[in-house]
Each structure stands twice: as C-alpha cells, then as structure tokens.
Amino acid sequence: MHDLKYLRDNLDLVRTSLERRGRDVPWDTIQKLSEERRTLTTQVEQLRHELKKGSDDVAQRRRAKLPADEAIEAMKQVGERIKEIDGRLRDTEETLNGLALCIPNLPHHTVPQGTDSTQNVEVRRWGTIPSFSSPPKPHWEIGEALGILDFDQAAKIAGARFAVLSGAGAKMERALIDYMLDLHTTQHGYREILSPVLVNRQTMTGTGQLPKFEEDLFRLRDEDWFLIPTAEVPLTNLHREEILSEDRLPIRYTACTPCFRREAGSYGRDTRGLIRLHQFNKVELVAFTTPDCSYDELERLTGHAESILQNLNLPYRVVTLCAGDMGFSSAKTYDLEVWLPSQGQYREISSCSNFESFQARRANIRYRVGGGKKEAKPDFVHTLNGSGLAVGRTLVAILENYQQPDGSVLIPEALRPYMGGKERIVKE
C-alpha cells in the first residue's frame, strides 16, 4: 500500500519506478478518483458541520422552551444530502482503495534493471561444488532408495505435490528445524514464535497476499480463513494496528510453520521430489526496524540465513532480484540459491526482502519517533523477512550434496547432535 498523497505528489517518479517492474497501473483512474474523493470529502464535512450546528441550535431552543420545528425541518434536509453525498464518497473510496491495494511496491534504487529471473545479478558465491565419480542422483531417487521418502503414499493420502517422510528422513527434517531455530534464537537475537497457520482476510491483506493473489492461497470452505503460504504472514501481522515504542526496535521474530501454496500456474515445473509442494516446512525470519536501519537489517538478515548454509557446508550463491522478478510487496530482495548436483544448478532456498513501509502501511504498524516526547509523531516501521531456511529444500540439498557412491548419505556435522550422533543415513 502506498501513501496516496505521496503518489500524487511524485507521480512521475512513481510511474518510472513502477515501469521498471513491468506493471501497468491505471493512473488516470486513480488520479480522477482521488480528486473526486477530495471534493466529496470537503462537501460532506461542510454539511456535517452545518448539521452539528443546527442540532446544537435545536438543543438550545429546547432548553429555552422555544419552538424548534423550523430548524429540525432544515436539518432533516441536510441529513438527506449528507446521506447521498456520503454514499458516493464511499463508493469512490472503495474503488480507489481496491486499486491502491493492487499497486506493487517501488523497487529500491539499488535494484538492478530487468524483466525476469535471467536478469538477476549474482552478488557472491560460497563453498565448493562437490565432484562425483558417477552422475549425482536426484534427491527423490536417493530418498526412495533409502526408504525415507515416499511420494506414492503421499499421492494416495493427499495427492500430487505432497510428500511423506519417514524414519531418518522425518528425523532429519525435525533436526533441521531444531537446528535452525536454535541458531537464530541463541546466536542471532530472534524471538521464537509459534503462531496460528490459519489466518483471517485482514491479516492476508496486511502482508500483501490479498486482494491480488487469492488464487495462490488455500482457503477454508466454511470460514473466511486462509492457510498461510509463509510464516511471514502471521509474524508480520503480530503488530498490526500497533504503535511500538522506538526503544523496542528492532524486533526480530523467527518461527517454523508449515506453508501452504496452491502452486496454480506452475504445472509441469518441478513435478518430482520435494522442491515444489503444496505443503512444506519453513523457518522464517521477520524483522521490524526504523526506516534508517532497514537496509542494514536486510544485509544482516540475509547473513543469518546464509550462516545456516555455511554451517551445513552447502555451496550457494546470493543474487539480487531484478525489478521485474521481485515479489509484489518487496522493495529489494536477495535470493539465496543452493547448489543441487543432480540439476547442475543453483536453486532458490531462501528469499530475503526489505518491504520498507509497504506492509506497515497496509497493516498499520507504526512506532513512536523520539520516545515519549511531545513532538513525537508515529511513523511507519519498515518490515523485512527472509527464509532461514526452507526446510524441505535444505533436506534436498543435503541428500544431493552429501550422497555417497554406496547410496548412503552423510549427515552434516552440525546436524549430528540433533540426530543422536548419527553420521550417516543408510538403507533401513
């Protein structure tokens, strides 16, 4: 959500900024509606003023035992006019609001130009790509051979794009979750949260999933509840409609939740394995900061996500998404891409974004500038989030990068304490 006043005053800048994202925005309609709203508002307020005065007059006359019929009659008519103009005002606002909610965030000036993922810019690489004597196997083959992954069973009980993990597979998923949460809470200063994974419409609007992307979400049939596509949604909305005191900032939360995605429009992509599922676990990092710190925080948060990959010794690279490839709400996004030997390429495992005040406006999350001083005015916080990490894809990366010629998989050292000291997964 943008500040409509800001849009109006900086129309050219905004327009060129959004062109970088390749999105069409109905500027003329918006401009026309804003003007309409303004005139209608003024009119309604003037009439209300009149009504108020008139009503006071009636009250005074009553007290003085004077007749008031004339004033009452006049006010009746004012009331009618208010009703009529207010109705038009409401329609205007509703339309305008709907349009405004569908305008994406403006890309930060450091975001590279581009229309799709081929124009993302690599920032750095880390780790050594492992070499294999024979062609590395995809994780689903490894997992099925070890008896720890079963997609047939998943299809039977749920459908396509689900997975069943068992034995050491299930255990490793849980170990990864514990390991990630422990690291973020003890080393990186995040507070662990366990939240609902069903949320209401307002919450989904706060972070930007609604109204534009409803078809990506699972929704309950009998209640207006949605399954979260990421913990970003509940975590960011924890402070919806709040004014935080500045000394509480930055606030950092982490949570592991299941994430649910319709994956509409991704037919035929990543149909095998754990890469793209309707349900997966993800450890999420969310931060609330003052506007002047948010880009430092983005670097820090990205680093926190990277540290997991480093500790697990998984090779990865960091890319800056170009303007055309960024998510709707983001002002700047780094993707972390882990090396997948079977595909011979880097694949997204984390996405770290600064939303600046975009979500904060939608969700009305503010902070009090300058503590409790009289001149202190509330201002919107900046919100950020990043995966730290997508657990299923981490499991994929481990299976593939740590696979052995005999079909077993070594367990990364950092994870062994979480797996009862075990060093290797062998066929069960």
Place this chain on the structure above:
RNA sequence: GGAGAGGUGGCCGAGUGGCCGAAGGCAACGGUUUGCUAAACCGUCGUAGGGACAAAAUCUCUACCGAGGGUUCAAAUCCCUCCCUCUCCGCCA
C-alpha cells in the same frame, strides 16, 4: 453447541439521547519546590483526514467510545447484525 456478563483514550474507570473527544485516577512528559531521591503542586498529555498560512509554530473543521448497518434534527448512550473477551454447562486433544 447451550446459558449469562462484558467490550469506552497507553492502562484503570465514569458516562442510558443534546452543553461528551468523553469525568476521575494511574502512567508518561515539561516545570516549580527540594542538599539528593521521594513527595507535593502547576501544566501538557489520543489517532487520522481536510482547510487557513510561503512554511513552521499555530489556528480551524471533520471522523473515530469493538465492527457494520438502522432510528433521530441530534447516538458512547436506543434498535439490528457480526466479531472478540470472560463465567457456567456440554463436547473434545
């Protein structure tokens, strides 16, 4: 699911049709007093959207008493719907 009680400013809490953006208290902030701390006293003390002013200070208008409708010249107050919280009963992990 059944029965009942509630939702008022940062918090507590008064207010059952007009003079209520809302008493009183607490907290917070500024000040006076004080050797220091405390106390006492005085003052300030919500958010948002318009307008006036070149702009700031300031002034002014409008909206907001859980949300949305309705009645009325006039609604925190009356009516309806919904949401949420609490208590009791039932059911349940």
